[in-house]
Amino acid sequence: MNTWTHTTVLLSEAIDALVTNPDGSYVDATFGRGGHSRALLARMGASGRLLAFDKDPEALAEAARIQDGRFSIRHEGFAALGDLPGGSVTGVLMDLGISSPQIDNPERGFSFRADGPLDMRMDPTRGTSAAEWLAVAEQRQIAEVIRDYGEERFAVPIAKAIVARRQERGPLATTAELAELVAGAVKTREPGQNPATRTFQAVRIFVNGELEELEQALKGSLDVLQPGGRLVVISFHSLEDRIVKQFIARHSRAVVDRRAPFAEPAPTLLRALDRVRPSEAEVAANPRARSAIMRVAERTDAPLPAARGRGHA
Template identity: 75%
Template sequence: MSRELQHTTVLLEEAVQALLGGAGPAPAGLWVDATFGRGGHARRILQRLGPQARLLAFDKDPEAVAAAAQIDDARFAIRHEGFAHLADLPAGSACGVLMDLGVSSPQLDAAKRGFSFRFDGPLDMRMDPTRGQSVAQWLAEADEGQIAEVVRDYGEERFAGAIAKAIVARRAQQGALTRTGELAELVAGAVKTREPGQHPATRTFQAFRIFINAELQELQQALEASLRVLAPGGRLVVISFHSLEDRIVKQFIAHHSKEVFDRRTPFAAPAPLRLKALGRIRPGAAELAANPRARSAILRVAERTEVPA
């Protein structure tokens, strides 16, 4: 079995049900899979869409776009762009938007992509390897303070200072890091205590991946864009896999799910709420047993409220 076929989509049925609702065919209109990945959600959505509905997907990864080309369905299209490009869609044009923020198994398991400390490969980590700096290129130039800040802020790593110091010292003595194995070994030597069951480089690899792909900034942009492109009654469904992502999603939905009063004009009507929070879903015991990578997943759902005239 190929690695492409080994990818297991997390919260598949729960996400599609939250997005489309009901049990029958989804109504006509435009639906958006903002993070195609390997297409698990997209294929299930297409099974539920009626003949007049359309599904538009986004993904930065050229390999994901190549996988999407295997879908032979006139209702489907994909853009080789990050999901912040939701902002390019017309206002009120989308019936629903799904965002799955996880890294796909083919990305993690391909040594050449450099996402994982489990396989030695080029220290890259770019979602789109045709654009921007790799982690190796950035680490060759960044100073100790910059490295420590990234590891601390995006990895929530308490040994960020020691890790940054070790990276800079290694660069001065032996040259820049270029391989994932080198980075994993260096971090393991700098981290004095380890969390049970977790490799000491886990948080550092997460931090560099998030930073080099500007993941949190793009998430914030995509969430803001979803407010504009969702039609009234349209659903926003977001699956996150670590606390930094989930905190942004949770706070975004909470902020737009309450009326806002302007203290400067106390007698003015409050700004109307723009979203209605519909709750969160965690993977069940059966899914966790079948797919341990689902253990940290949180699905949050909100509905676009009526847009005031």
């Protein structure tokens, strides 16, 4: 049995913002290790319902420990959120990124802090691992991924080093190999930050399609939320937060059709409510909370142009 633990970030703040009706139907779009789900169940009434999503088999195993008839979980990414019936959900919570047990377990390959297989998949039973992708990707693609998803200014030297390494000695297989290679290619580094930080973030985001999945899930939330329903999203880096911020802003303002300037503008679909950062006390107790930003929005009663929701909650 492992000893890896996870401290849920902005726990009470997220539940306070999300729950408008204790007997409503809620979605924990990223179950992780269940901190938010357990707190939600404690706040919900007897007839409330909670559906969770997660790709990680270890998260599914943790979810099996919740013996509560109001709770169910799907072994899917949260891009599947839009498959739920339109207007069927009272609140959607998204806690983005990776959980502490995923980072701390060397076998998952998410971190350079301990050596392990270069995997990085949220669901290690599906898809292409980081090692498999880096073994075949072209230098240009590797550089674009590291630059765009890691905001790394040394993306080109790092990509060249990765390709040269696999040509000379074979492809990278472990996290330590990748971290050492990046350290040799990065000429300067931010104080207190490992030079491999941005590269590991970029490869992980790419391998799991995280930003594309986030965009799909946000679109799905518009379909499934009831009027007055809440969307609560916690992000941990600027790429995620920018997508969430722009999505809320885009759907919080009336849209004028320039082809018909005198027509009524299209109604807003969301109302931006809040932006919350962790308290100093929370960051002191859990340093991994320091970069978290929580954004809260509310679904208006404006109808979508066409319902896309399907399936059953």
